Amino acid sequence: MSSNASDSRETTTVSPGRRDDVALSVEGLRRSFGGITAVNGTSFDVKDGSLTGLIGPNGAGKSTTFDLVTGFTEADAGTVSLYGQDVSGLHPYQLVERGLVRTFQTPRELAQMTVEENLTIAPQNQTGENFLYSVLPGLRKRVTVEEDSVKERAREMMSLFDIEHLASERAENLSGGQRKLLALARALMTDPDVLLLDEPFAGVNPTLQERLLEHLRQLNADGYTILLIEHDMEVIMDNCEHVLVMHQGSILTQGTPDQVRNDEQVIDAYLGGSA
Numbered sequence: 001m002s003s004n005a006s007d008s009r010e011t012t013t014v015s016p017g018r019r020d021d022v023a024l025s026v027e028g029l030r031r032s033f034g035g036i037t038a039v040n041g042t043s044f045d046v047k048d049g050s051l052t053g054l055i056g057p058n059g060a061g062k063s064t065t066f067d068l069v070t071g072f073t074e075a076d077a078g079t080v081s082l083y084g085q086d087v088s089g090l091h092p093y094q095l096v097e098r099g100l101v102r103t104f105q106t107p108r109e110l111a112q113m114t115v116e117e118n119l120t121i122a123p124q125n126q127t128g129e130n131f132l133y134s135v136l137p138g139l140r141k142r143v144t145v146e147e148d149s150v151k152e153r154a155r156e157m158m159s160l161f162d163i164e165h166l167a168s169e170r171a172e173n174l175s176g177g178q179r180k181l182l183a184l185a186r187a188l189m190t191d192p193d194v195l196l197l198d199e200p201f202a203g204v205n206p207t208l209q210e211r212l213l214e215h216l217r218q219l220n221a222d223g224y225t226i227l228l229i230e231h232d233m234e235v236i237m238d239n240c241e242h243v244l245v246m247h248q249g250s251i252l253t254q255g256t257p258d259q260v261r262n263d264e265q266v267i268d269a270y271l272g273g274s275a
């Protein structure tokens with residue numbers, strides 16, 4: 001999938017601080033809501049091809065960081081770079097076109113539509129449905145021009161996630177776990193390079209969680225760069241090569257699972273709650 005796309009990016013104009021192995025770089029991101037500073041000068045890099053974890057107590061600013069990185073919320077300050085190119089301030093759909101896609105903590109599929117429609121529907125008729133527009137912008141062209149190829153990719157995704165039998169089922173009838181599979185399938189419809197996943201296992205039973213994890217490991221092995229927010233420390237520790245720890249709006253520390261696990265600051269942050 002993305003190796004050619006990544007290769008072609010090697011020759012694009014780069015910012016001075018660029019490192020070739022960095023897929024996503026965030027510098028000094030900041031965002032307040034009224035009196036609450038949700039994200040307070042967050043900086044980190046996500047290595048190309050890595051499966052990186054983002055953890056931290058409730059309210060640490062993880063989801064808001066995803067919102068800022070993916071253009072769903074405007075930042076007060078800071079920059080975001082994708083493969084060395086400054087993409088700060090771009091809209092979600094523009095970022096999807098550049099290979100960055102995210103899923104939400106609470107799935108946002110269209111409840112009244114079938115699984116297949118959720119994967120293929122053209123967003124131009126969805127005025128106001130910003131999330132769909134942003135998740136499936138690549139389809140705007142393809143649905144009209146290459147409808148068959150969109151359907152074919154949707155079938156591929158349903159097959160990959162073993163939800164073909166649910167193709168004609170309305171999304172509202174899916175279990176929590178099936179919705180998470182659908183969310184991941186939708187994200188992959190646009191063939192991204194970098195996937196930001198916000199608690200993809202929340203509300204998923206252990207069997208399906210293991211299946212989802214297997215998918216993520218396989219996607220990562222296939223070359224996708226994945227940044228994963230997950231509250232279950234063990235899942236992060238067992239699967240991520242690098243872990244970012246957020247606390248009160250900024251990165252408290254980062255390192256390998258072992259380094260992070262034994263870090264006093266991390267233990268204190270979790271024991272102390274998010275206050």
Ligand SMILES: Nc1ncnc2c1ncn2[C@@H]1O[C@H](COP(=O)(O)OP(=O)(O)O)[C@@H](O)[C@H]1O
Pocket residue numbers: 033036037038056057058059060061062063064065
């Ligand atoms: N749209 C918003 N309006 C007001 N406060 C917000 C908004 N989004 C997030 N927050 C606040 O920002 C802080 C960080 O939230 P969030 O990013 O969801 O944390 P996490 O995902 O780490 O649990 C919390 O205090 C939350 O209440």
Ligand SMILES: [Mg+2]
Pocket residue numbers: 062063064105
């Ligand atoms: Mg969150």
